[in-house]
Amino acid sequence: MKLLRAMIIIALSFQPVTSMAEQTSGTNVGADLPPKVRTLLLQEMTIILETTKDILEAMVRGQNEVVAKKAQAIHDSFIMKQEMTAADKKALKASVPNEFLERDQAFHQLAARLAEAARKEDNAAQNQLFSEMINACAECHSKHAMGQFPEFSSPD
Numbered sequence: 254m255k256l257l258r259a260m261i262i263i264a265l266s267f268q269p270v271t272s273m274a275e276q277t278s279g280t281n282v283g284a285d286l287p288p289k290v291r292t293l294l295l296q297e298m299t300i301i302l303e304t305t306k307d308i309l310e311a312m313v314r315g316q317n318e319v320v321a322k323k324a325q326a327i328h329d330s331f332i333m334k335q336e337m338t339a340a341d342k343k344a345l346k347a348s349v350p351n352e353f354l355e356r357d358q359a360f361h362q363l364a365a366r367l368a369e370a371a372r373k374e375d376n377a378a379q380n381q382l383f384s385e386m387i388n389a390c391a392e393c394h395s396k397h398a399m400g401q402f403p404e405f406s407s408p409d
């Protein structure tokens with residue numbers, strides 16, 4: 254049942270995103286970043302994807318502790334923050350729109366809230382927050398990663 258519910262949530266969470274992608278234009282952040290910062294961002298994204306899959310599995314297995322640990326890791330192990338020098342950070346801020354930075358911050362906040370819901374063993378809140386997280390991935394990609402994910406902007 255939990256697996257089914259998780260699948261439904263994921264399916265539903267993608268619906269508003271595609272329509273939003275059709276309506277708005279964004280900036281292709283990857284193309285504007287200094288190469289080193291872009292590499293760090295792509296590394297962070299790869300780890301985030303793996304960790305998100307781990308969270309899904311832990312949720313369908315009812316493993317609250319694993320969900321808490323992994324969600325907290327997404328929040329904390331912010332490669333960009335950890336490995337960027339002050340000059341890199343300045344270059345990042347100069348290259349991307351504020352909207353992108355705000356989205357990134359909001360995404361990391363969601364991860365922290367998911368970790369908290371898992372620590373409280375609140376399954377309903379975990380489902381809601383996980384769905385919001387997946388939505389945040391697709392929304393940001395549709396607006397700021399068209400180079401990497403051109404399918405968001407192609408007609409159905």
Ligand code: HEC
Pocket residue numbers: 282283284291294295296298299301302305353356357358360386387389390391393394397398400401
């Ligand atoms: C705040 C914006 C933002 C959020 C939120 C976000 N991403 Fe990304 N992601 C990007 C950008 C921008 C790129 C492409 C960068 C480029 O083209 O250089 C990207 C690229 C990726 C890639 C491609 C990596 C590669 O090396 O090819 C994966 C996988 C990915 N993201 C997964 C995720 C997942 C999973 C989530 C949510 C759990 C997520 N992202 C949330 C902005 C975001």
